[in-house]
Amino acid sequence: MHSGDSYTSTGFNASLEAPSIQNPMGNPALGHYLTRTGEKTATDGINWLGHTVTEFNQSSILSYKFAAYGATVDNSIIPAVPKDLHYCKENAVWITTSSIFGIWVGINDVYISPEFDDSLAKISSTIQSYTSLLNDLYLCGARRFFVMNVPPISRTPAMLSNPVQHQVAVDQGTLNFNFQLELMVALWSNHHTKVSITINLDP
Template sequence: MAPSMFARILPLLLISRALSAPLPAAVNGTKYLFVFGDSYTSTGFSITGAKPSAANPLGNPSLNKLNTMSGGLTWPGFLATQFNTSLTYAYVFAVAGATVDNSIVPAYSSSVPSISDQVKTWTTNLQSRPSYAPWTAEDALAAVWIGVNDVGNSYSQSGEEARLNKDLDRYFALLGTLYTGGIRNFALLNIPPTQKTPQMKGQSNVASLVSAITLWNSQLLTRVTAFLTSSPEANITLVDTQEPWNTVIADPKSYGAPDATCVNANGKSCLWYNSYHPGQAIHKVVAQAVASALKGSFF
């Protein structure tokens, strides 16, 4: 018998507690983390390059030459190298600038692979469970952190609410594609408070940005319920990224930064890699939030 709907949704809310039963108990052995997103996630991974291994759980590039906008690891890298409880192979399909679908909310360039394109890459290369990634429904997790560019490219335009709702429809259709392909465990990260980035802080239209972020985040939970009705074997963990961001921004000195707005491309001496992208401290607390939400199941 399938678990009850509410037992299959595990939110990590602002009050940092779960509202439902935990996901199924973790399986032993190697785990597979399939990650989709934008520059807040990307590592420079190419499916045609070296595959994740015990020596480098991110596959390619090498760990000391990652192509990230954090100055080092992004959150899936921390998950696979520091918060993993067993060997975790992370296939990070995320690409800087990505939106859910370029036909709905275009990225800055039509050549940027959207989540739709990233899922297609997964379907082509990994759905068949190749010998280098013999994943199962029990040991695989699909994680998605998207929406920053969708909202950022929409919030100041007319018809923004209808566009974002169409975008979210497509988002959950793509989750359906992954489900059809055999994925049963999902982690969905909401949009962080990007109005607090140095680039956005103090801008005159920031209230519109906050409103759009709120719309997106509230719709995630609403749509999860509908998705679980049509996908009876799915388990979905909703991870709040607002809380970890706010925690670090409120106390920058505890995380190695002199203040909450300085920028340094080393990703360590300031909270921000650049004016719109978090450094490693914020990525690490986001990873910790994901691991905590999935404690006892995937981590």
């Protein structure tokens, strides 16, 4: 199961065709992605998740994707789209021992946070909410996690068109978010010894 923002979103709808061995992505058809709000995916086609599930593996993976275009971790902290990060509340069938929960979120939090005077506090509150969401997943039975941090989004063409001050603020926000995320994951895993959780440490 995967949660996150437009970098992961494919427009998956839990009410439509479910993933299967014959069609591991479920819906929509591979390469024809539209988000729930009608925009195209970040790659304008097959994104990293589609390649990972259908090409770069030799096993059977069924992918349930609950990422939402423009999502933040918690709308009550950094408002964005109506749906923020969410997990086991969807009607997906999964088994604790064979399920991995991939989480890649925080990009929009970092991008939007400079709009607030208390941007650093916003990031700290966001990480606290992230912790609560991991706890919710754990209570649902999730035991295997893969967490991805925020990439250097200040290098993207869209970001390079912004004022330098905003680029610098986003760079600082990225470093701050990733540092706190890494620390949170380490502390959380220490208190949940039956959990397997991996975090990428790329900038």
